Amino acid sequence: MATTSDQPEKILVIWPPQVLSYFNAGHHLALYQVAGHLRATYPGAHVTAIDASVERLTWKDIGNKLFREQYDVIAVMNEFDGIDGFRRFVAYAKALIPTTSIVTFGRLSGVNPHYFERFDIDAIVENGDFEAGVTAAITAFADRTTEAAGVHLRRNGAWVAPARRGDLLPAEDWYLPTPSEIPHALYDVLYLDDANKFCGIPRRRELVVPAARGCPIGCSYCEVPLIFTKQERRLTVERTIRYIEESFDAAPFEYVAFYAPTFTLDKKWMDELCRELISRGSPYPWKCATTIHHLSEDLIRKMGAAGCIRISVGLETLDPEGSSSLPRAKQKSTMDLDRLSAWCAESGIELNCFVIVGLPGTTIEGVEATIEAVRERGGRARPTVYAPWEDARSDLLDHEMAAFNRQLFVPDTHTLTDDELARAYDIIFGRQPDVTQVFENIPAHPVGLARRPA
Incomplete structure (x- = not known):
């Protein structure tokens, strides 16, 4: 994202490829709720939601999508049983779209956000509603700020912890x-x-x-x-x-x-x-x-x-x-x-x-x-x-x-x-x-x- 006035043109919200150890459709719902919220927040952007684990996509499928679409922002959903494909997905994303900004959100980063500091990503949502956290991260990417509610940001090679908890949306605003x-x-x-x-x-x-x-x-x-x-x-x-x-x-x-x-x-x-x-x-x-x-x-x-x-x-x-x-x-x-x-x-x-x-x-x-x-x-x-x-x-x-x-x-x-x-x-x-x-x-x-x- 080049300037503070720019909003992302293409956003990917994805659950990376993995063999699921457990499936509950309710746990996967956040993927689509975040994507819908981002469409409403950035009406000019093209937002894609992919549950690669359920859709049984190969890494070639993922590579094709990343390289051809060149997303400005990628929001990667994390889960308790979903760490297996996370590192590999980030590697593909950074290799094929070096300029993309990556934020992760989900239940695992909610209980152990610092675990994700080892990955080549730009933001980690710790708490608050996932939609609010991902939106706060995208705003920080555009404005180049060092603060986002409920979100850890990587700035100049170091991680900056959030100054306050993440925002909670009124229920009427849930997508x-x-x-x-x-x-x-x-x-x-x-x-x-x-x-x-x-x-x-x-x-x-x-x-x-x-x-x-x-x-x-x-x-x-x-x-x-x-x-x-x-x-x-x-x-x-x-x-x-x-x-x-x-x-x-x-x-x-x-x-x-x-x-x-x-x-x-x-x-x-x-x-x-x-x-x-x-x-x-x-x-x-x-x-x-x-x-x-x-x-x-x-x-x-x-x-x-x-x-x-x-x-x-x-x-x-x-x-x-x-x-x-x-x-x-x-x-x-x-x-x-x-x-x-x-x-x-x-x-x-x-x-x-x-x-x-x-x-x-x-x-x-x-x-x-x-x-x-x-x-x-x-x-x-x-x-x-x-x-x-x-x-x-x-x-x-x-x-x-x-x-x-x-x-x-x-x-x-x-x-x-x-x-x-x-x-x-x-x-x-x-x-x-x-x-x-x-x-x-x-x-x-x-x-x-x-x-x-x-």
Whole structure:
């Protein structure tokens, strides 16, 4: 970008090529929200969004795109499981467009921004909304300033830390992607094998609705408060339903996935949503994630009547020793699980429980007992490995950082015996008997039946 009066003519927002260790369409949504926000901010610019991991692009494909388009700015999305292709992408970008400015944003830089200082890039978004951080970086590139809210800037070979936190956008300013922007057909394929315990429902097409940001609960292993603060922001119910209606009219979606850290946190909002959906005949099957603490029998009954077909909760553990390390709102017992599973069963809702393997204070026996308790009550358990982010130093090598992907145990951060480690990996990678059948409760779209993989 040559002068302070210039805005970028071409911007690329990209998730670099990699083999995903995990897929959640909600986590990829930020790619398209940032791109849409930049289009609105720079109306004269051509903004391209590419999810190279999902679109299965080769490095030749990437090289072609970079060399032919000569982007002024590249915003590279980073993730907990996405460091593998980051270095190689930056190398391609700098070799093929030496004058381009590169900013990275995402969940990994939100918890460990200094890790990215080793790469040949120009800015690192640490906190605040991703859209605001990328825009602040682009402004700093144009103005050659040394300050951008929530963004680390490289100036004269040294990194300058942000003087204040990144900006948070009002919910009404969030960009909501149109169906044609996102490769939903490829998402369908990624969700086909439910034994992978990904978040989507197999054999049905998902519309992700980014309902809220921020969370007050404060789990130590969660990045949400670090990046988006503990103050929650939400779309209005009116805009939420309008987006669902417009999207279902435009494309063959079959259910809604509400993307929010704690979806049922705002009871008044939930009451209004359920009332509005019921008044329309509950036409949209939907799922959400929340905590047991923020659910009640009455609310679950309303949710079921409004079309809810799956509730995911952060159960984490029923091991009393490990439970004490969780926030008070998450310290739950078998009795709590009994009540919740009964309420969900009565309302025809599938219960999906997130369980952490290796949570400090827990044992492998405790994890096995927790998962068995979920399955005995007709629920579905989704296990992940505890990632001790306090041990993720900024000087880690690429392969060492990649181990914090919530599927592998990070070396030298646990005390498991070889036998316990083998049992833990069996929980993560072994056979999964509790695969979902909830797709049977979601009517198939006629177009969906025609295009669905066998």
